[in-house]
Amino acid sequence: MVQCEMCGAETSSPKTIKVEGAELDVCDNCSDFGTEVKTQDAGSSSTKYSTSSSSSSSSSSSSSTSSSSSQSRRSDMFDDMDELAQDYDDRIRNARENTGMSQEDLADELNEKASLIRKLERGDVLPSDEVQTKLERELDISLTAGGSGDDDEEWSGGSSTGEYTLGDVVKRKD
Numbered sequence: 001m002v003q004c005e006m007c008g009a010e011t012s013s014p015k016t017i018k019v020e021g022a023e024l025d026v027c028d029n030c031s032d033f034g035t036e037v038k039t040q041d042a043g044s045s046s047t048k049y050s051t052s053s054s055s056s057s058s059s060s061s062s063s064s065t066s067s068s069s070s071q072s073r074r075s076d077m078f079d080d081m082d083e084l085a086q087d088y089d090d091r092i093r094n095a096r097e098n099t100g101m102s103q104e105d106l107a108d109e110l111n112e113k114a115s116l117i118r119k120l121e122r123g124d125v126l127p128s129d130e131v132q133t134k135l136e137r138e139l140d141i142s143l144t145a146g147g148s149g150d151d152d153e154e155w156s157g158g159s160s161t162g163e164y165t166l167g168d169v170v171k172r173k174d
Contacts, residue, residue: 002014002025003163003165004025004026004027004029004030004165004167005024005025005026005165005166006019006024006026006027006030006033006165006166006167007026007027007029007030007165007166007167008165008167008168009027009029011026011027011028013028014026014027015027015028015031015036016036016037017030017031017033017034017035017036017037018034018035018036018037019033019034019035020034023037024166082144082145083144083145084126084127084132084143084144084145085142085143085144085145086145088120088123088126088127088143089120089121089122089123091141091142091143092117092120092121092135092139092141092143093121095139095140095141096117096121096139099139103117103118103121104117106138106139109138110131110134110135110138111134112131112134116131120135127143
């Protein structure tokens with residue numbers, strides 16, 4: 001029995017559908033949410049994106065491919081971006097007060113408006129990349145969140161097989 005990758009239900013005959021560019025193995029109930037994809041012959045084990053050797057059996061190659069793809073995914077532009085800390089406003093205010101500067105003094109040093117510093121310290125606006133760099137350099141602080149990848153490790157959801165489905169992650173608005 002295979003789990004539906006959309007709702008998590010057990011199904012003996014999954015259908016492969018394409019939903020917004022992603023191919024999913026789903027049950028009959030969820031197959032209406034996408035376009036059915038014609039699968040290739042199971043005998044051809046060499047594909048363009050195959051990561052397993054052609055001498056392994058089809059069942060072991062599919063399980064090793066799915067486990068390796070969940071551990072190593074393609075990098076995208078968001079991997080290189082630093083996430084702004086949630087308490088950036090407190091960090092700015094505390095660092096400014098520790099140096100004994102007023103908001104106006106800091107604004108003059110950064111060549112920015114004092115109103116921007118007030119809004120940043122209240123948390124009303126997010127700093128642009130340029131202003132963030134100026135603040136970090138002038139106040140000798142870091143405004144980026146450390147260890148943003150820990151969120152996935154703390155999450156205890158998932159199916160009994162240890163793999164996640166869309167049903168584990170998506171919250172419906174019924």
